[in-house]
Amino acid sequence: MNQLPDLDELLDASHVVSLPMTVQFRGVRHREAMLFEGPAGWGEFSPFLEYGAPEASSWLRSAIEAAWEGYPEPVRGSVPVNATLPAVGPERVEAVLASYDATHTIKVKVAEKGQDLSQDVARVAEVRRLLPEAAIRIDANAGWDHEAAMEALEALAGFSLQYAEQPVPGIGGLARVRAEVQRRGLGILIAADESVRKESDPLAVARAGAADLIVIKAQPLGGVRRAIDIVRDAGLPAVVSSALDTSIGLRQGAALAAALPELPYACGLATGSLFSSDITTDRFIAVNGSLQLRDIAADPRLLRRHAVGTERRTWWRQRLAGCLEELQRSTD
Ligand SMILES: O=C(O)CCC(=O)C1=CC=C[C@@H](O)[C@@H]1C(=O)O
Numbered sequence: 265m266n267q268l269p270d271l272d273e274l275l276d277a278s279h280v281v282s283l284p285m286t287v288q289f290r291g292v293r294h295r296e297a298m299l300f301e302g303p304a305g306w307g308e309f310s311p312f313l314e315y316g317a318p319e320a321s322s323w324l325r326s327a328i329e330a331a332w333e334g335y336p337e338p339v340r341g342s343v344p345v346n347a348t349l350p351a352v353g354p355e356r357v358e359a360v361l362a363s364y365d366a367t368h369t370i371k372v373k374v375a376e377k378g379q380d381l382s383q384d385v386a387r388v389a390e391v392r393r394l395l396p397e398a399a400i401r402i403d404a405n406a407g408w409d410h411e412a413a414m415e416a417l418e419a420l421a422g423f424s425l426q427y428a429e430q431p432v433p434g435i436g437g438l439a440r441v442r443a444e445v446q447r448r449g450l451g452i453l454i455a456a457d458e459s460v461r462k463e464s465d466p467l468a469v470a471r472a473g474a475a476d477l478i479v480i481k482a483q484p485l486g487g488v489r490r491a492i493d494i495v496r497d498a499g500l501p502a503v504v505s506s507a508l509d510t511s512i513g514l515r516q517g518a519a520l521a522a523a524l525p526e527l528p529y530a531c532g533l534a535t536g537s538l539f540s541s542d543i544t545t546d547r548f549i550a551v552n553g554s555l556q557l558r559d560i561a562a563d564p565r566l567l568r569r570h571a572v573g574t575e576r577r578t579w580w581r582q583r584l585a586g587c588l589e590e591l592q593r594s595t596d
């Protein structure tokens with residue numbers, strides 16, 4: 265990025281919205297986002313509310329890239345996506361999956377706080393019963409320790425998993441689980457998510473041999489170009505995923521997926537289906553299991569309808585100022 269826009273320019277271009285979700289995901293029922301309309305198009309800045317400025321500033325960098333610089337040339341015009349199943353009970357699985365127009369690959373959330381392994385097994389079993397041919401992957405969001413991860417992977421291996429995303433915290437922990445999975449011959453690949461996007465060095469996973477593949481997200485990794493460089497330097501297959509974004513942020517993820525030289529896995533970019541409203545009537549959701557690349561613009565009427573109140577708006581404007589300072593410092 266040659267030059268960052270200044271704070272006034274960003275503030276003038278910004279809108280803050282809160283969108284309702286159909287189901288609780290990551291403890292969230294409403295998703296807040298700051299959106300920018302810049303010279304190159306729309307960009308989204310939506311770090312989760314608990315993130316401080318050092319972590320959230322990468323998300324701002326990604327929004328500025330999208331709205332002020334635009335995306336690199338795509339090498340494909342459509343991106344296959346997976347359905348994402350939150351940690352719901354087995355009785356709700358069918359209804360949640362019915363909201364997706366993508367059932368060839370399902371990502372199932374597991375290891376949710378307050379739940380136990382039998383609930384994970386019941387959820388995965390129900391997906392396998394409903395979709396015998398689907399590729400099923402699980403995501404534990406680092407919710408297990410080593411022993412719990414091995415117990416769970418043993419219990420779930422019979423459902424034929426494509427991979428297990430971040431079963432345990434930390435790069436050392438992932439490497440240990442991966443080695444043990446291989447020793448026991450469980451046939452489950454290990455994917456790193458938090459160990460890529462939350463570590464100061466996103467390449468450490470690859471160096472440590474801690475994962476078979478990496479999950480990458482445009483916003484937390486500082487934008488499409490940065491994420492592409494990380495994949496190149498890591499030398500591992502990558503799965504592009506959303507950060508639970510509005511249609512604008514999903515378009516950023518699709519730009520990343522569309523520009524990667526290789527895209528061996530369906531991407532976690534179907535999460536628009538978890539929202540009951542969006543900021544555009546032309547929502548960026550999958551048709552026949554894929555997203556078709558196209559421009560996405562916010563609709564002024566929907567921006568107004570979902571605008572947050574004064575207090576939240578002030579909070580976001582202050583957050584923006586703090587993150588911009590952080591970015592200015594790091595690009596000096
Ligand atoms: O990858 C997907 O299928 C959907 C996106 C997804 O799972 C996530 C989005 C946002 C925050 C994360 O907790 C979560 C993830 O861990 O991958």
Ligand SMILES: [Mg+2]
Nearest residue numbers: 403405429457
């Ligand atoms: Mg994950």
